[in-house]
Amino acid sequence: MIRKIQLGATTRHEVLAEPTPLGLIGLSIGCAALTPIAFGFRLTPAGFRTAAILCLLFGAGCQFLSGMMSFVNKNLYGGTLFTAFAFNWTLNWWVLDSLGKGFVPDHVIIQATEVASLVIFLVLTYGFGFFSKLLFAFLVDIDLLYVCKTANALAGTRAFDLPIAFFTVGLGVLSLWIAFALLINPTAGRPLFPIAGPMFVAQRKPGFDASLRQAIFAVLYEHWGQHALRPMTYEDLERALEPRVAGGSILPDVEYLAESGCLVLTKRGGEPGGPQTVRLSAEGIDFYEQVVLRKDHFV
Structure with a gap:
């Protein structure tokens, strides 16, 4: 009888299926719901409240579920990003729903949280650069979104509304591309949706020479x-x-x-x-x- 021998560290078997595509698909649908509003269309109570429920269900719901599943699978980066972003999308839901009801949230407090989010995502961007150039670009898109929002607030202008709209579309497109890569590439057995290698390379620890x-x-x-x-x-x-x-x-x-x-x-x-x-x-x-x-x- 052949005895299976495991060399080195034991291969990690995930408890749950890979949740990243779920979170990214939810994110892309949330971005799609925000796109008409970002470009200045459907700025009506019905438009705000319709986008709000989509942000809650897909933007927040899918990403929160994906984040919890990532933590169960001991994926620290995925769990942190999806869970933090899920609460951010819950805030989007509340803001849009409030606007639809005629209540305007305090702009200064919202902006303070967006500045904090910008700092957080800047650091996460660097970390994700060790995984993939495409993931790095994905986080850069989020960073630029928050940079434009902060610039609008600090300058008291709406000059960055159009870039915000385009970055929202870009975020949705990148989300779908990465999700399709994770779903379709293994099934097709070839990289129909290519994902580039790491942006940065971590210093390797010296290993045993066998x-x-x-x-x-x-x-x-x-x-x-x-x-x-x-x-x-x-x-x-x-x-x-x-x-x-x-x-x-x-x-x-x-x-x-x-x-x-x-x-x-x-x-x-x-x-x-x-x-x-x-x-x-x-x-x-x-x-x-x-x-x-x-x-x-x-x-």
């Missing part, structure tokens, strides 16, 4: 393929690996692999130095075939 142990396995596996379970002399193994170790010793790794059950050693009779012979055990053969040859991945 190349020598893999080379030991490779030499002994080839020997097993030609000679079955007949052992190989330790000197022959040393000669085969000499170019890789460059004068170093393979003995610590050989004895470690033997202790873990992957190798079978024949000791010398009281003589110092390495073992007399070495070969792969059945467990060692399974290990090499699973990890390198991917024997457990059936097509």
